[in-house]
Amino acid sequence: MTTEAETEPARDRGDSSAGLARERILEAAGELFAEYGYDATPTSRIAENARVPKGLIHYYFKRKEDILVALVERLPEQRVRCEEVVVRGDLIGSLRALVGELDRRLRSSLPLSHLLWREADTHEAVRSALTQRFQLIVEQTRRVIEGALPGGSPGDIDTASVLLARAINHDHSTARLRATGVELDREIRLIARALGAGRTAEEQ
Amino acid sequence: MTTEAETEPARDRGDSSAGLARERILEAAGELFAEYGYDATPTSRIAENARVPKGLIHYYFKRKEDILVALVERLPEQRVRCEEVVVRGDLIGSLRALVGELDRRLRSSLPLSHLLWREADTHEAVRSALTQRFQLIVEQTRRVIEGALPGGSPGDIDTASVLLARAINHDHSTARLRATGVELDREIRLIARALGAGRTAEEQ
Incomplete structure (x- = not known):
């Protein structure tokens, strides 16, 4: 028996494995972009380094540029009290x-x-x-x-x-x-x- | 009759057509790099826009990066008297x-x-x-x-x-x-x- 939870990515279920996969994608993308540049990094390479299926990347990030936008949001908060x-x-x-x-x-x-x-x-x-x-x-x-x-x-x-x-x-x-x-x-x-x-x- | 001047690029002859071809390559490269980025611009595209054979680019610039270096040298002089x-x-x-x-x-x-x-x-x-x-x-x-x-x-x-x-x-x-x-x-x-x-x- 295959449940819905097994066939669909877990983005909307709010469980931690979904957050973890997205986090791993962003971490791998950040490292690869910083080392080889954005243009020279294919999403297949990101999937490989993040150890996720390539389809999952496109599930979380429609366009490659969306990964860049998500990385901007991960910059450390610069608001100092x-x-x-x-x-x-x-x-x-x-x-x-x-x-x-x-x-x-x-x-x-x-x-x-x-x-x-x-x-x-x-x-x-x-x-x-x-x-x-x-x-x-x-x-x-x-x-x-x-x-x-x-x-x-x-x-x-x-x-x-x-x-x-x-x-x-x-x-x-x-x-x-x-x-x-x-x-x-x-x-x-x-x-x-x-x-x-x-x-x-x-x-x- | 084919003279040496006709079969070899004119880099070392100091005549103006050689300087003109190199100049056209740099101009085309500068425009394409600025619009599409360095990585996304193939040298074949530079040759096309500069209206020179692709081999001539490799004659003047061994590696694509050498074009970038030559562009740095073309920046306007910043030394103010x-x-x-x-x-x-x-x-x-x-x-x-x-x-x-x-x-x-x-x-x-x-x-x-x-x-x-x-x-x-x-x-x-x-x-x-x-x-x-x-x-x-x-x-x-x-x-x-x-x-x-x-x-x-x-x-x-x-x-x-x-x-x-x-x-x-x-x-x-x-x-x-x-x-x-x-x-x-x-x-x-x-x-x-x-x-x-x-x-x-x-x-x-």
Whole structure:
């Protein structure tokens, strides 16, 4: 006797084996895309590495591009809780803590992040996800500056937030080429000075 | 009678038809790579669009990757002559002129630049060329700051140069998504203030 559960993929039954297969597909796809590139990776190879029948891939992901979209959603959350990083009156320390937290999250997903930067120009879904992630870093930086240095000029804070977010973005997109994050620390201090936060006791 | 010049490609004869064929190959490759991506473009398609026999492509470029390397070399020169942009005592104006000149050169090669940003992660030659181009922007920014604001702190000038180069790099790598260059102008003013160049007459 063959039950419905045996003949159909388990997507809608909410059991853990279904989630596991989809997870294995995404993991294998992420690794293969990062190593060989999206275009050069056939779905048959993904199925092989994920140890699932090829049909199951097409059951979960109608088009190959949908795998890319699902991978974007698996990027680590970049929303940092302000309370975790803001120290009122210590702009440099607060921005350092924000950048440290964003770095920590990036390191957990470096190959996937690089793959997505690479595919941003070819896949609209990836591009818009990366644009949104950049905007999120701008907004968070703005909130951290406002929290650490209340009463600053809104225009200057906006500018400083975009500038620091760009530096973080460049830092992250070239992270594989670099050894240290020293420069970003000096850039934080320069931006703080421009905002009138002056030099901290530590620097004097 | 068949002369040697007729049976062999004209690469080493220095005549203009040889240069023209190589040029047509590179132009066609640049357009196809930018539209369909490097991996998805077969050399036969390049030959077709360039209106040359396929063998000629392999005569000029042993491997397909060599076409990419040759395209890197065709990027517009990013070395801006300091004398053209530096006005002593006017840091903001000098940096604006530098950024304007770099923007002008980027606009002349936007699809090609985007293609190379995209391929930087997969082709070492492209990656190292882009890294060198970034370093060149850092160095030029440093020289413009030193020329416009003599006597500044070398450490601060280094930091400001990297920060502005990162902003320019982000601006250029996302240029297709943006409408204006307004933000970068505000960032230049913020960096100038951090360097002690104060507000210009224009802003007061």
